[in-house]
Amino acid sequence: METSIQTFVELCQWDAARFLIVSDNVFAPLIYYSHFFALIPSFLIGLFVFLRNRKSLTNQVLFFITTVFSLWVFADLVLWANEEPHLIMFFWSLQVIIEPLIYAACVYLIYVFVTKKDLDLKRKIGIAVFLIPTLLFASTKFALTGFDLTNCYRETGEGPLTLYGYGIEVVYLLWILIFAFGKFQSVGREERKQIILITTGITLFLLALVSGNIVGSLTENWSVAQIGLFGMPIFVSFLAYMIVKFKAFNAKMIAAQALVFALAMSVLGILFVRTIDNIRMVALGTLILIIIVGYLLVRGVKREIEQRERLAELNISLRDLIKQRESLVHLITHKVKGSFTRTKFIFAGLLDGTFGQITPEIKKVAEQGLDFDNGGIETVDLVLNVANLQNGLIKYEMRPLDFKDIVVKTVEDKRLAVEAKGLRIEASVEKDSYRVTGDAFWLKEVVNNLIENSIKYTKEGKITVALSDGGKILLSVKDTGLGITPEDKEHLFTEGGRGKDSVKVNVDSTGYGLFTVKMVVEAHKGRVWAESEGEGKGSQFYVELPIS
Missing domain, CATH: 1.20.58 (Methane Monooxygenase Hydroxylase; Chain G, domain 1)
Structure with missing residues (x-):
């Protein structure tokens, strides 16, 4: 059998490969370019990200994916270049294992990236269980039926395990999309941006990984099929953006530099391809362009990072x-x-x-x-x-209480002060009880402050304090006083916010009273606002609190 295979190799006149991957069996220089373009950036970016923070689980998973992908690319290049049947069988079997493994690792990556924590053992087993048949039978005829001696294409026959691999890849991809969609619904705006970017990058990467075989099989144009290997640089581009935008992997400047260096090195490799006319001139021009653009990119990213770090220092x-x-x-x-x-x-x-x-x-x-x-x-x-x-130094003693008691008592406490100014005060309470959960002292301060406010800014007439229940408890304090202009209304409830006309009436106004009211009410999960028909037409202040 060994003699017949050797005779078959001699009859096909295959070129003997040097270093496993260098031979004339590779019919198009684009094969080398596409493979090195994918292999070098992926490995270097993964390595740099990993070295920047070796303890980060996200960085570790990313480095594993880029390393295994680089091994897949190398194995694919061996299949293109090598003439030895046993090596072709070995690296083909290796690809059968690696491809679904990359998909599984991407599921793990998106879980870790989004949740910011490791998976429990049950979920890890759930991801890995689909890989067991592939690992067990990759070296058997279930994966590869044997080396094809009927032609000189250096191919193997694929068994049912290969189809199984395609099936679980679809399962893993759907898993990623469903998980990302579910998390997208339950997080904030910034987290949604990160989920969109990481999901898009992973999806493009995985689709590009298998698109080469699909395009090549359908068109039989394997040069066009090389576009699939550009999927990894697409993924890396998303990753580089996330590093700068979200600092997702704590890699900062070095990852951007590594990306430019890797791209330059991959293009530099074209200088050694001699079967395309004027390839050296084209590659040299491209290399110079990448150096210029890369310099501008690194300088721009560096400037942005320096500005962010300066901003962080200013914040401190x-x-x-x-x-x-x-x-x-x-x-x-x-x-x-x-x-x-x-x-x-x-x-x-x-x-x-x-x-x-x-x-x-x-x-x-x-x-x-x-x-x-x-x-x-x-x-x-x-x-x-x-x-x-x-500063959060005041701790509220939240207890069930009757808000009516606080309002009625505060109105009675203020009655003498109101009448001393020649005003009237009325209390309108519709029900016997208004149950809320809150701090009695600070809720009394709210009512007291609003009534004091009306006393100060009302020269004649009356003040009406009312309680009502329309699904939520509503306190209103209405007066016939100075009123609020639209301009002054903008400054209400702000720190030190004082109206222009209010200062004329009350020179001792600090602007902190209503600001205190706002903080206390919001701490009680309520809201406060003011209304007025304009200058000289009185004011109405409202406090809304949830019913306990």
Whole structure:
């Protein structure tokens, strides 16, 4: 048998391959170009990504895919170039194993990439179980029936295992698409972009991997069929974009440099192909172009990365400045509050006779001073509360409570202040109970702040506080006061936001009161807003809270 095969090889006059892949059996230089174009970039990009973060599971899986794909490309080139039947049988069997293995690894890759964690053992077994028949029977006649001695095409007969391999490849591809679609529905906008890119890249890569055989079999034009091997650079292009855009594999600049280097090296290989007229001039011009474009690409990517890293440094500096500002605010406010407290005791002492009898004129001044001190202390407390709420230092004691009790009590507490200004206050409560889950202290602050706001900006008329239940609890505080202009409305509920007209009426306005209301209401999963028909037509403030 060995003698007959050797005689057959001599009759077909095949060229003896050097280094397994160099021979005149390769009928078109494009075969070499397409294979090296796919092999070099895939391996180098995978290697560089892996070396940048060896502990990353995503990087490890990607490197495995690119390495195995490079081995598949090399095996395919051996089939094109080699004349030894036993080597052709071996590398053909190797391809039978590698091709579905790449598909399985791509399923694993998209799982790890999207979920950011490893798969459990059950899912790993689920992916690998389809490969068991291929691994068990790849070296038997179920995979390859034998070397074809009926012609000089250097082919083998394919068994049923090859068709099985095509079948599980379809299963793996559908698996990827279904998983990606499912995850796409349940993630945010940025994650959706990443899923679209990784799924598109993997799908193009896998389709391109098998398209060569399909195109070649249908057209019998194996030069055209080489377009399939360009699938890996397409995948790498998606990968390079994701590295820059999303930092998906933490490879940054080195991966982009590796891509350009690999492409340049693959084109450089054309210089050694001598069967195409003027190939050296064409390849040299292309190489120069790639060097120029590659330089511009690397410089542009490097500039973008430097800007991002600079921005990250500025963000760190900004956080430090914010912390310093917060520390300064706390220091100043505590000092100011201490001063207000000390002068408050002095004015209180004057009024209660601690310092002896005082004249009516001094008593009036002391009363004004005490009012100013109380207002200053309230302002300091307000600023401190805002800072603490923003930093999450205040923990809400969420408990079931009746919001009606808070509203009614706050209205009664404010009645004297309202009537002292010559105003009226009315409470309209439709039901006996309004159950919410919240912090009683801070919800009282919300109601108190809104009523105080109406008192300050209403010269005459009345204030109406109402509670209603329309699926959610709605608190409304309406007044017949100053009203809100469209311009001032934009500044409501913002930090330090004060209206132009509100400052004229209340020079002590800080703009932190309504901002506090907004933070507290949102912490209770509610919303707050204001309405007004315009200047001089009163205001309506609304707070909506979920029913417990």
